[in-house]
Amino acid sequence: MEILFGILIPFLGTTLGSACVLFMKKSLGVSVQRALAGFAAGVMVAASIWSLLIPAIEQAKNMGKLSFLPAFIGFWFGVLFLLMLDRLIPHLHIGSDQAEGPKSKLGRTTMMVLAVTLHNIPEGMAVGVMYAGFLAGNTQITAASALALSIGIAIQNFPEGAIISMPLRAEGESKGRAFLGGVLSGIVEPIGAVLTLLAAQLVIPALPYLLSFAAGAMLYVVVEELIPEMSQGKHSNIGTVFFAVGFSVMMMLDVSLG
Numbered sequence: 113m114e115i116l117f118g119i120l121i122p123f124l125g126t127t128l129g130s131a132c133v134l135f136m137k138k139s140l141g142v143s144v145q146r147a148l149a150g151f152a153a154g155v156m157v158a159a160s161i162w163s164l165l166i167p168a169i170e171q172a173k174n175m176g177k178l179s180f181l182p183a184f185i186g187f188w189f190g191v192l193f194l195l196m197l198d199r200l201i202p203h204l205h206i207g208s209d210q211a212e213g214p215k216s217k218l219g220r221t222t223m224m225v226l227a228v229t230l231h232n233i234p235e236g237m238a239v240g241v242m243y244a245g246f247l248a249g250n251t252q253i254t255a256a257s258a259l260a261l262s263i264g265i266a267i268q269n270f271p272e273g274a275i276i277s278m279p280l281r282a283e284g285e286s287k288g289r290a291f292l293g294g295v296l297s298g299i300v301e302p303i304g305a306v307l308t309l310l311a312a313q314l315v316i317p318a319l320p321y322l323l324s325f326a327a328g329a330m331l332y333v334v335v336e337e338l339i340p341e342m343s344q345g346k347h348s349n350i351g352t353v354f355f356a357v358g359f360s361v362m363m364m365l366d367v368s369l370g
Contacts, residue, residue, distance in 0.1 A: 114255065115243050118262045119305040122239060123298050125266030126232075129273025130294025133281045143350055146342050148271030150351030153338035154358025155268035156330045162366040163261040164238060164327035167245075167252045168320040182320035189321070190234065190328025197230055198336065229297045234329030235265050236301035240308025241322045244315045260369035264362045269298060 168183040175181060242261050245253035277294035281287060308315060308322075315322060342351025 115247070115309075118243060118255075118259050119239060119302050119309075121259075121262040122235060122265040122269050122301045125269035126273040126298025126301070127295050129270035129275075130277040130291050130298075132274045133277035133290045133294070134287055136278065142345065145275060146344070146348070146351040147354040148275055149338045150342035150354035151358035152268045152271050153334045153342060153351075154355040154360070155264055155362040156334050156338070156358075157355075158359045158362035158366065159238070159261055159264045159268075160327040160330045160334075162363060163242070163257065163264070164323045164330075167257075168323040168327070170252050171250070171320045171323075183324040183327075186321035186324030187328035187331075190325040190330075191332045193325070194230075194234070194329045194332040194336075197233075198332075229300055232269075232298055232301045233304055234326045234333070235269075236304025237308055237322070238326035238330065239265065239301065240305035241315060241319065241326060243305070244309050245319050245323075247309070248316045248319075250316075250319065256369040257366070260366045263369075264365055265301075267361065268358070269301075273298065 165183055165187070168186065169179055172179040172182045239258070239262050242253055242258040246255055246258050273294040276297050277290045280290035280293050285293070342348065342355065
């Protein structure tokens with residue numbers, strides 16, 4: 113039950129964020145969206161470093177001076193995997209009015225949901241990999257460190273859910289459909305985590321590679337999507353400040369619980 117709860121925490125964060133549309137009458141202001149994007153980016157960068165890359169390097173310390181190699185390889189596979197998905201799946205970048213990638217008849221609403229759904233795949237994998245390592249008795253991964261990652265991603269998912277549901281409502285969707293769009297964007301996370309756990313016997317030998325794979329994919333999302341969103345227009349320092357807030361919150365969470 114503890115592991116099941118940990119897997120569902122990030123999805124709960126997305127759901128609660130999406131629920132904002134049920135209670136708020138106005139759409140999110142530009143400054144608020146910029147702050148939320150910056151906060152989410154800060155959380156993801158800190159989680160990538162403390163929860164994923166550092167444990168990946170520590171688990172390969174028997175390789176001596178080459179202990180960085182699994183993390184390096186996994187990181188680049190994560191970046192290239194997201195780059196490939198970014199090219200293959202038509203979607204809207206967060207905060208953008210234009211779809212990128214292949215021409216598609218998909219509506220703007222569908223593409224907005226696809227954008228965030230795409231980004232949630234590595235987050236779900238990261239949670240699944242952490243809990244798979246914990247179940248295998250890996251000394252570098254504890255129940256607390258796995259929970260810290262889940263909570264951190266849930267915190268980051270709250271503004272992400274709002275960033276999806278509120279603009280959908282502003283574009284004319286009903287509150288129910290806007291809420292559902294936000295919720296559906298996060299459902300891939302528990303699915304990805306469960307599938308990773310089911311493949312635990314295959315996952316464990318490759319744990320350093322998979323942890324860094326998730327880190328590379330998450331950092332791709334930060335640089336490709338969230339940083340441009342938080343830096344657009346006037347008062348871009350709002351996004352920068354909230355990036356620092358998100359980074360420090362996740363850093364404290366991971367170090368104190370890990």
